[in-house]
Amino acid sequence: xxxxxxxxxxxxxxxxxxxxxxxxxxxxxxxxxxxxxxxxxxxxxxxxxxxxxxxxxxxxxxxxxxxxxxxxxxxxxxxxxxxxxxxxxxxxxxxxxxxxxxxxxxxxxxxxxxxxxxxxxxxxxxxxxxxxxxxxxxxxxxxxxxxxxxxxxxxxxxxxxxxxxxxxxxxxxxxxxxxxxxxxxxxxxxxxxxxxxxxxxxxxxxxxxxxxxxxxxxxxxxxxxxxxxxxxxxxxxxxxxxxxxxxxxxx
Amino acid sequence: xxxxxxxxxxxxxxxxxxxxxxxxxxxxxxxxxxxxxxxxxxxxxxxxxxxxxxxxxxxxxxxxxxxxxxxxxxxxxxxxxxxxxxxxxxxxxxxxxxxxxxxxxxxxxxxxxxxxxxxxxxxxxxxxxxxxxxxxxxxxxxxxxxxxxxxxxxxxxxxxxxxxxxxxxxxxxxxxxxxxxxxxxxxxxxxxxxxxxxxxxxxxxxxxxxxxxxxxxxxxxxxxxxxxxxxxxxxxxxxxxxxxxxxxxxxxxxxxxxxxxxxxxxxxxxxxxxxxxxxxxxxxxxxxxxxxxxxxxxxxxxxxxxxxxxxxxxxxxxxxxxxxxxxxxxxxxxxxxxxxxxxxxxxxxxxxxxxxxxxxxxxxx
Numbered sequence: 061x062x063x064x065x066x067x068x069x070x071x072x073x074x075x076x077x078x079x080x081x082x083x084x085x086x087x088x089x090x091x092x093x094x095x096x097x098x099x100x101x102x103x104x105x106x107x108x109x110x111x112x113x114x115x116x117x118x119x120x121x122x123x124x125x126x127x128x129x130x131x132x133x134x135x136x137x138x139x140x141x142x143x144x145x146x147x148x149x150x151x152x153x154x155x156x157x158x159x160x161x162x163x164x165x166x167x168x169x170x171x172x173x174x175x176x177x178x179x180x181x182x183x184x185x186x187x188x189x190x191x192x193x194x195x196x197x198x199x200x201x202x203x204x205x206x207x208x209x210x211x212x213x214x215x216x217x218x219x220x221x222x223x224x225x226x227x228x229x230x231x232x233x234x235x236x237x238x239x240x241x242x243x244x245x246x247x248x249x250x251x252x253x254x255x256x257x258x259x260x261x262x263x264x265x266x267x268x269x270x271x272x273x274x275x276x277x278x279x280x281x282x283x284x285x286x287x288x289x290x291x292x293x294x295x296x297x298x299x300x301x302x303x304x305x306x307x308x309x310x311x
Numbered sequence: 312x313x314x315x316x317x318x319x320x321x322x323x324x325x326x327x328x329x330x331x332x333x334x335x336x337x338x339x340x341x342x343x344x345x346x347x348x349x350x351x352x353x354x355x356x357x358x359x360x361x362x363x364x365x366x367x368x369x370x371x372x373x374x375x376x377x378x379x380x381x382x383x384x385x386x387x388x389x390x391x392x393x394x395x396x397x398x399x400x401x402x403x404x405x406x407x408x409x410x411x412x413x414x415x416x417x418x419x420x421x422x423x424x425x426x427x428x429x430x431x432x433x434x435x436x437x438x439x440x441x442x443x444x445x446x447x448x449x450x451x452x453x454x455x456x457x458x459x460x461x462x463x464x465x466x467x468x469x470x471x472x473x474x475x476x477x478x479x480x481x482x483x484x485x486x487x488x489x490x491x492x493x494x495x496x497x498x499x500x501x502x503x504x505x506x507x508x509x510x511x512x513x514x515x516x517x518x519x520x521x522x523x524x525x526x527x528x529x530x531x532x533x534x535x536x537x538x539x540x541x542x543x544x545x546x547x548x549x550x551x552x553x554x555x556x557x558x559x560x561x562x563x564x565x566x567x568x569x570x571x572x573x574x575x576x577x578x579x580x581x582x583x584x585x586x587x588x589x590x591x592x593x594x595x596x597x598x599x600x601x602x603x604x605x606x607x608x609x610x611x612x613x614x615x616x617x618x619x620x621x622x623x624x625x626x627x628x629x630x631x632x633x634x635x636x637x638x639x640x641x642x643x644x645x646x647x648x649x650x651x652x653x654x655x656x657x658x659x660x661x662x663x664x665x666x667x668x669x670x671x672x673x674x675x676x
Contacts (some may be wrong), residue, residue, distance in 0.1 A: 148577075150577040156573060219577075
């Protein structure tokens with residue numbers, strides 16, 4: 061896949077630091093993501109990769125450094141946080157669908173209450189995206205009646221309804237059975253082909269090879285290595301990266 | 312290669328074999344079991360026969376004084392004779408129709424909620440929480456719209472019990488929700504206030520709250536300033552129960568996974584929107600049994616107002632059974648009161664189960 065051509069920066073992290081109590085969870089993180097770029101972030105658990113992408117839509121606060129999303133710097137200012145969340149969609153490991161609402165209502169809720177869209181229009185938008193993730197026939201069901209893969213696709217559709225410019229994926233396939241991983245990855249590949257700016261925390265290395273412009277490896281709260289997928293997998297520079305890759309690829 | 316062919320679905324085995332089969336399997340399966348069943352039947356027999364005889368077969372249902380009740384059975388004539396007082400207290404008899412309208416409205420606003428096919432549940436629910444109490448207040452209290460004014464010391468009986476319980480329930484739920492949210496707030500002033508409020512009211516017996524509201528509060532108010540005794544009791548009950556309600560609801564809030572808050576935040580929802588649309592609907596649904604438990608406790612606790620001189624249904628019956636015109640009718644009176652309370656509490660319990668079943672959205676059933 062081609063590298064993103066646009067030079068406009070979608071996400072810019074400069075010297076970002078974060079602590080949980082005494083634990084230094086992000087150390088001097090520097091990362092620039094151009095609009096349309098697709099980044100895959102991998103690393104052992106506890107390395108800070110989820111925390112990093114959760115800082116981008118301020119689900120976590122950073123304590124030092126600068127995070128600029130689509131030209132808006134994230135600070136304490138609630139208005140700016142709102143503006144950033146407007147541009148950024150997110151999918152979680154455990155889907156986090158709202159179990160008391162139908163699939164359709166899950167998708168239209170924010171359109172109606174945050175975007176103030178009329179109900180019928182919101183429904184059209186929601187059905188459009190449910191068709192894109194190939195489950196329009198499940199619209200009237202509740203999340204508890206769907207399989208894990210279907211739920212994650214609903215979650216993707218729910219995020220897309222808000223027409224975000226950037227999508228964050230926090231281990232979207234880790235909680236899924238092997239047979240369901242593919243249906244979710246297919247949707248994500250399609251999304252990537254349409255030019256969405258994506259940051260994915262995932263261990264799906266096939267997905268990384270197929271769509272990523274860059275792969276980032278994190279360990280011990282910092283970015284250890286970043287490279288294009290070809291060089292990252294075939295010619296890792298760092299010993300830690302080699303060890304990690306040998307562990308996840310050789311079994 | 313062999314084709315994989317799934318086995319066909321078969322119907323589940325039939326278990327029921329009629330009443331005789333059931334009795335044989337459950338009551339008379341072994342000699343010991345048979346012996347125990349027969350023993351249980353005998354105990355039921357010696358307990359039920361005199362009870363039924365007293366309550367129904369030898370009971371007296373009509374009459375105007377103790378001479379109607381000479382057969383030794385229950386004296387239901389007493390209940391029938393005093394029913395107006397038990398229902399309306401010392402409310403003026405010419406104005407009973409005003410309370411009757413309120414009773415009818417009560418049935419009208421809650422009866423349809425029990426039917427699954429009724430379509431305007433939401434609208435009716437809003438009516439019963441907002442317009443209904445206001446209409447009833449103007450009807451019962453009077454003093455406007457050409458209705459004569461009836462002071463609250465004339466209110467009594469079942470209508471007073473229902474007033475206390477209804478106002479307590481309708482006011483304690485929203486206050487309880489606000490306190491529960493406040494106790495989980497990140498703002499220290501609000502959190503401290505809510506914790507102090509909840510712990511203060513929860514740590515005091517309702518009886519002493521009522522005593523304080525009726526005896527001590529007037530001491531702290533300026534000379535000549537006084538407000539209604541019923542109103543003070545209502546405020547006391549509401550504050551007391553909202554503290555309990557807050558803790559029940561907080562239990563529900565804590566059971567909602569963090570991911571739900573995060574998903575709401577990530578979609579750009581404000582605190583109030585995520586609470587109102589996502590967190591509270593789920594949390595309240597989870598704690599319906601606890602909420603109804605608190606409602607039922609509140610309903611029965613209203614009987615304590617008799618110690619501050621308000622005549623609810625229990626107090627009305629208590630004073631009526633000392634009437635020398637009737638003989639020993641204390642048992643009948645208390646059975647009647649117990650039945651009244653049971654009917655209302657059991658309805659609440661059934662309604663909550665109905666609600667739980669309807670709000671269930673998972674696939675396990």
